[in-house]
Amino acid sequence: MDQAFAQENTNLKEVEKALENQLKITNTITDNATVALFMMNDKGFCTFMNPAAEKMTGFSLAEVQDKPLHYFIHHHHPDGSPYPMEDCPIDRALPTNNNVRAHKDMFIRKDGTFFPVSCAASPIFENGVPVSTVIEVKDLTEEVASEKALRESEEKFRFMAESLPQMFWTTRPDGYCDYYNQKWVEYSGLSMEELYGYGWIEIVHPDDREKASAAWRKAVESKTDYQVEYRVRRADGKYRWHLTKGLPRLNEKGEVIMWVGSTTDYHEQKSLVEELVSTNEELAASFDREVAASLQVETQRQMLHDLFMEAPALIAIQRGPEHVYELVNPNYQKLAPGREFLGKTVEEAWPELKAQGFFDLLDNVYKTGEPFIGKELLAKIDRHGTGEMIDTYYNFVYQAFKEDGKIVGIVTFAFEVTDLVEAKQKLQENKENSSK
Template sequence: MENTTSEHMTKQTESESALEKQLKITNTITDNATVAMFMMNDRGFCTFMNPAAEKMTGFTFAEVQDKPLHDIIHHHHPDGTPYPMADCPIDRALPTNNNVRAHQDVFIRKDGSFFPVSCAASPIFENGVPVATVIEVKDLTEEKAAERALRDSEEKFRFMAESLPQMFWTTRPDGYCDYYNQRWAEYTGIPLDRLYGYGWLETVHPDDAQKASNAWNRAVETKTEYQVEYRVRRHDGTYRWHLTKGLPRLNESGEVMMWVGSTTDYHEQKKMVEELVATNEELAASFDREVAASQKAESQRLLLHDLFMQAPALVAIQRGPEHVYEMVNPFYQQLAPGREFIGKTVEQAWPELKGQGFFKLLDKVYQTGEPFVGNEMLAKIDRHGNGQMVDTYYNFVYQAFKEEGRIAGIVTFGFEVTDLVLAKLDNQVKSEE
């Protein structure tokens, strides 16, 4: 008899020990879970709440214990209207014997703030009777914020892309165009769905298509900047010159993520530049025409300014007898990158040129109106602002311009030919040796 009782007590002790061990494991799991966990009884009262749930809601278990969980964290909609418990799919999971999975909803924290969540609710039955509901909840605040940020970013990108006056485009890393802004359809008259991929080549002049395609393939292969000019067919059948630029977006590993680029109509600018660089006489004539046009329409003046700023040559405008700089283009600025020109006289901007004859030449052109053409003229300049004088050579023209019939200033237009002159001098020295 004693042996039977002892064996029974031993088994009971082992069973209790196993149950206690299992309970510890369960508590460890729930206490360290990153998702919030709740348990409700068959009346919807909260009977369990893990630390993650307390942190998420701001309530302690003591504050919600044996109270309707719905009335604490789910009692109103975000618009302020009441949320009846009878309408809540989480509370209906137990009486309807229905598992709720990935249900997105909005809960309420202790401070009254709403936050988005994803829920799963599973009913628990004992002997076929519903006794409890286990609820797992994930806070989606950061995820929703990230989604909103992504949507906002995409909307901002599209707004900016559609607002650009240029024809804007993006491609996949392999060069396949996957986005065009509406300007493409408006300009070419071709629906956007026909342009995706390599449909843009359909708009390029037959004589320029191969050059454009080769340049694009080379840029994609080498992951380098793409810049090429070609003629694009407008919706009325007219071909006009365009400048296309594309840049690769690289990740930290140097791999191309996408390409971004624009195609800009610069037909007038190209034609004007060609006229400007043809001859000095054409430069003067073009300038006079643009000055006259600028007096009639501000838009023409701005067009000329843009032309000079984009011209692949040294261009500057000096106004008045003191030769005050009114405009210098980027190529001219590169002669002395750190130097200020606008609002300064030529003598103030280039003190090192004193005694080299350039100031007298400017005075003569301003006084007589006769242009001066210089060929391979030497100018000793402090190019880098470090006091080191360097020999530079230029082909240039000083051309006076008039306003209301009087000389108003001088346009400087030229090219640096330093490398060419030094090469000639080097060859000359070698031949004498």
């Protein structure tokens, strides 16, 4: 009998040791889990919290044991309305014997702040009697913030792409066009569905299609810049000359992940060159070189590499009713290379423009939200800080932008057309002189 008792005692110690080891393993798992773990009894009172749960909520287990857990971390909606415990799917999991999976909700920390979570609740029964609920909670704050940042980035990209004066596009690595801005629809009269893919080829002049397609195929195959001029059919059936340039975006392995580009109407410039050739060969040749040089610079500016900072246009963002410069791209800075813009109001940055009406235009756009489009407008500026006022001309757009539905600033997109205006003036002089 003594031997049997000793054997039973040995077996009991082995069981106790196994249970201790299992408890250590369980504690290790719960203490080091990255998700928050709670356990509630059949009354909804918290009976267990792991360290991750205490860190997430700011409460200790001792602080949440005098009433149901719901009334500590889930008692109100973010809009301030009460959240009755009987409406909570987590608390209803046990009495309804219902497993809750991937339930998105908002919890409340000890300091009163709300945070987004994903929850799973599993009821536990013993002999058919509901005894407790195990709850797993993941804090989604960073995930939600990342999703919001991604949405804002996409919205900002689309806003900038739709605000550009040019026809902007992007393609997949193989050259399939997967995005056009609204300017394409307005100009061509085609729908987005008709343009997607290689629909742009259909509105290129038949005599220019092979040249345009061949240049595009070569660029895609060689991963090099794409630049070509061709005539594009307008919605009224007329063809106008356009200059198209595309750049490949590469990843760290040197692989093309997308193409970005723009197609710019320069029909007037090209027509002007042809007219100058017919009236004054020497002037036309000189002007042709100037236009070619200007186009080369403009095409370099026209790509939306990194959107604003690499844009082809002169771009600036002014925020608030005082129009404080928040961003200027390198092309805008070139208007006055030695001048400081960031943090200054438009009036502080451009005192010489105060009497020229531009500030009133900005105020009106900020007040009404209606964009202003200027064509070949004169601006007298002290470009080099020498006190010498220079006549310059611009095609530009003042476009208001909103945050949370409220106008908060203005985006300026502009192109300097001084050379074009001066050439037109010279052409007019030549015509007047030849008629005398």
